[in-house]
Amino acid sequence: MATLLRGDVRVILQPxxxxxxxxxxxxxxxxxxxxxxxxxxxxxxxxxxxxxNGELPKHMTFGRGAVVYEYDGRDEQGRAVYRYSPLLSPSHRAVIDGVAEVYAEHALKNTGGKQ
Structure with a gap:
C-alpha cells in the first residue's frame, strides 16, 4: 500500500x-x-x-510510457479514477494483435481446423 502524504489522493485504475x-x-x-x-x-x-492549483495529473503512464491511464473523476470513496486509454497507449496495437491471434486460434480449433 502506498504511503499517503498530505494532499496525496488515492488512485484506482479501471478499464x-x-x-x-x-x-x-x-x-x-x-x-x-x-x-x-x-x-x-x-x-x-x-x-x-x-x-x-489542486488539479490531479490528466494522465498516468506505466511501462516507460507504453501504457497510459486517463483521469476520469472521483469515485464514491473519494479515490481518483484513472481509466485505461487504448488510444494513447503505444503498446495497445501490439497487445490487441496478440489477443486477436489467440481468438483466431481458438475459433479455428472450435471449427475443427476448417476455415
Missing amino acids: AGPRQYTGAYCPQGVPMAEVRRGPFDGKTDIVARPDG
Whole structure:
C-alpha cells in the first residue's frame, strides 16, 4: 500500500470507458471488452499528487510510457479514477494483435481446423 502524504489522493485504475475506447484499434473477432481492458486495472496501491492549483495529473503512464491511464473523476470513496486509454497507449496495437491471434486460434480449433 502506498504511503499517503498530505494532499496525496488515492488512485484506482479501471478499464477504459466510452470516452477512452471510442475509435480504438479493435480487429475483427476481438470483443470490445478486450480493448477496454488495461494491464493494471484494479490496482489501488497508487497515489496522485495534485499540482499547485489542486488539479490531479490528466494522465498516468506505466511501462516507460507504453501504457497510459486517463483521469476520469472521483469515485464514491473519494479515490481518483484513472481509466485505461487504448488510444494513447503505444503498446495497445501490439497487445490487441496478440489477443486477436489467440481468438483466431481458438475459433479455428472450435471449427475443427476448417476455415
